[in-house]
Amino acid sequence: MKKIKTRDRILQTSLALFNSVGEPNVTTLLISDEMDISPGNLYYHFKSKGDIVEELFDDYERDMVDLLAVPEDADISLEQQGFFLHLLFEAVARYRFLYQDLVNVLSRYDQLQVRFKRIQKKKMIAFKTICESFRRQGIMAIEPEELESLCEQLTLTACYWSAFDTLSHLDDRESVDPGRGVYQMMHLILPYLEPGHREEARLMSRDYL
Amino acid sequence: MKKIKTRDRILQTSLALFNSVGEPNVTTLLISDEMDISPGNLYYHFKSKGDIVEELFDDYERDMVDLLAVPEDADISLEQQGFFLHLLFEAVARYRFLYQDLVNVLSRYDQLQVRFKRIQKKKMIAFKTICESFRRQGIMAIEPEELESLCEQLTLTACYWSAFDTLSHLDDRESVDPGRGVYQMMHLILPYLEPGHREEARLMSRDYL
């Protein structure tokens, strides 16, 4: 029953508010208000709002780098891939404020831009590695040109699905179900799987609905 | 050689600035400065910045409604579909400021939210209509479940491709090439086409690169 340090509570509260009403709409005053501390106290722990955003981005980056370290020449199963996608969508959902106002946020904190792009590239490479593994195992049959286009599509979808989903289905930004995203990603891959494995993957995808 | 009315120049300049640096980063002062008029003059023509955004949105909505009026039971060719996609991406690129900071913009002008969602739905229906037409003509073979997922994917891609593309490839937001987007959309459809037509579509898609 340890009590959480104020500094950490600020990060926690900020993340929650950013995700629910959008980073640009969250003022330092709103954060301190929500926590029942004074604005001055907030500025004792962080020298600017940007610092809070950056520290949250650090966390995001760490999570992503860990997750995207896909082994180069392992045999990845369809099931493992489903699990991977699940974790990926969860991570994205945890920091969805970044994605919801991506261009805006990156334009105001431009040190983040390079780092974000680097992560995007890592994602794309991870997808490629997985597909290559599938191909080696005879699970997938795909031409190089299609592979390129598929991986771009997977990266785009991983990036924007949650924003798209909240936009079209509900009006509150509180809860996001990663399942639909995983389902959608699997359906992108499906057509390129060998007929036998395709059925297996289709059945698996339905579990995520 | 008629001279353009100030009111229209404001709309024009605003759109250009919104697209290039993002709507939230454009102040009314920046707009008037760019046009070499006074801020007061701007407010003579529009009672608020929001009004400018709304009027631009009106244009966008009109363009979209026109474009998305796809005839229910016509036989649509692959070529017509390519042309349709081309026009769609051009329209989206013209108003890309909306998409780049979608959640943010829609949260600040909430009258737009409903209208935007309505357009999104229209897009999805247009894609469905086209696919149904392909199926009737024996160009496409697809299960209902995949059709649903494909149309969602097409809608998502139409929405976010340009933002994604500018993010990953260049650093300036001035010019957007709609071609890559069309190519990518075609490659989403490709796997569901009948083998004969698939080759035709693949060749066609390359023209857009």
Added chain:
DNA sequence: GTCTATAACAGGATAGAC
């Protein structure tokens, strides 16, 4: 570490002269 008060500033918007 936390508070209150307030400075400093930016952006949206208005008033009134020309």
Added chain:
DNA sequence: GTCTATCCTGTTATAGAC
């Protein structure tokens, strides 16, 4: 229609007491 000057508000950030 257009200008200059100015107000108002919200937001970031700091100073100094407790």
